[in-house]
Amino acid sequence: MADDESFEVTLVTPYGPRVIAARASEHLWDEAKRAGVNLPAICHQGRCLTCAGQLLAPGEFDPSDAVSYFPQDREAGYILLCTAKPRSSLRIRTHVQTEMRQYRLKCGLPAPYA
Ligand code: FES
Numbered sequence: 031m032a033d034d035e036s037f038e039v040t041l042v043t044p045y046g047p048r049v050i051a052a053r054a055s056e057h058l059w060d061e062a063k064r065a066g067v068n069l070p071a072i073c074h075q076g077r078c079l080t081c082a083g084q085l086l087a088p089g090e091f092d093p094s095d096a097v098s099y100f101p102q103d104r105e106a107g108y109i110l111l112c113t114a115k116p117r118s119s120l121r122i123r124t125h126v127q128t129e130m131r132q133y134r135l136k137c138g139l140p141a142p143y144a
Pocket of ligand 1: 070071072073074075076077078079080081082110111112113
């Protein structure tokens with residue numbers, strides 16, 4: 031993978047969809063900000079779930095910079111935008127922190143601020 035490889039990422043926000051180019055070497059939250067899309071965040075460490083998104087179509091990403099990210103999160107399509115790097119084009123619904131916290135609780139997993 032080239033360092034400068036980038037992917038088309040559609041962020042479906044409550045204010046409408048925004049399409050950005052996201053570099054594979056950067057976190058999606060930072061790439062959104064660079065494109066002028068301000069998303070919620072508190073910890074920026076992949077812990078608090080404030081930045082949560084959910085995939086609307088199949089896609090690949092690297093979540094390994096997150097402090098806390100579980101296989102169950104991946105199965106349900108949840109993505110922590112502050113620490114995830116794109117590995118394919120992505121279509122993501124943003125602002126789903128409440129849903130992700132409820133899902134975590136249902137799974138018996140940590141859900142900060144729930
Ligand atoms: S901002 Fe806390 S998990 Fe992303």
